[in-house]
Amino acid sequence: MRILLVEDDMTLNEALSFQLRQEGFSVDACRDGEEALYYIEQKIHDFVLLDRMLPVVDGTEVLRRMRLAHNETPVILITALGALGDRVAGLDLGADDYLVKPFAFEELMARIRCVARRPRKLLPGESLVLGDLIYHTEENALSGPLGRCALSRREGALLEAFLRNPGQTLSRTLLLSRVWGMDSDVEDGNLDNYIHFLRRRLTAVGSASRLRTVRGVGYCMEGASHVS
Numbered sequence: 001m002r003i004l005l006v007e008d009d010m011t012l013n014e015a016l017s018f019q020l021r022q023e024g025f026s027v028d029a030c031r032d033g034e035e036a037l038y039y040i041e042q043k044i045h046d047f048v049l050l051d052r053m054l055p056v057v058d059g060t061e062v063l064r065r066m067r068l069a070h071n072e073t074p075v076i077l078i079t080a081l082g083a084l085g086d087r088v089a090g091l092d093l094g095a096d097d098y099l100v101k102p103f104a105f106e107e108l109m110a111r112i113r114c115v116a117r118r119p120r121k122l123l124p125g126e127s128l129v130l131g132d133l134i135y136h137t138e139e140n141a142l143s144g145p146l147g148r149c150a151l152s153r154r155e156g157a158l159l160e161a162f163l164r165n166p167g168q169t170l171s172r173t174l175l176l177s178r179v180w181g182m183d184s185d186v187e188d189g190n191l192d193n194y195i196h197f198l199r200r201r202l203t204a205v206g207s208a209s210r211l212r213t214v215r216g217v218g219y220c221m222e223g224a225s226h227v228s
Contacts, residue, residue, distance in 0.1 A: 033057025
């Protein structure tokens with residue numbers, strides 16, 4: 001799971017980033033609301049931990065803009081404002097949970113697990129279907145008419161990006177960010193290599209789904225999909 005952490009306190013930001021990575025999460029961290037909105041617009045995260053009081057753009061405004069844009073990525077608001085009215089206001093804006101500082105990391109993890117258990121199309125644990133193709137997200141395995149095969153972590157992340165955006169052309173920039181991270185200096189050719197690997201996987205399991213190259217833009221996976 002890829003988490004966006006938005007916290008302006010440098011010490012807390014670094015500490016939470018380290019602890020979350022120790023738990024196996026992929027973490028992108030920033031410290032103001034404007035940068036947070038940039039990250040959020042990329043639609044590459046499965047979860048957002050959002051400080052309420054941020055410089056440049058306030059956390060509640062970040063959340064408001066997210067929901068107005070129909071971005072339903074789960075959000076836990078983290079704040080020192082613990083009054084009932086503050087909590088109610090944050091939840092009414094669209095937060096999935098509300099955590100008051102100071103807090104124990106164990107409580108944060110429990111709240112992440114709790115929110116992640118709720119049925120949402122952007123969280124792992126589902127089977128993604130595209131025609132005769134099934135991607136088992138928890139097992140990182142692909143199955144089709146001719147059988148089943150395991151995927152590498154990056155192959156799985158790349159395939160998931162396509163299956164969660166069926167029929168849409170995804171830009172090279174978006175795919176590189178989703179699979180390697182926004183701050184990665186990975187070479188552009190790596191994406192082409194993994195597209196090649198993924199096409200071979202589709203052939204191996206006998207799927208009729210196809211990865212189409214959109215020249216000068218990116219790639220599109222053709223077929224009708226749903227989340228089950």
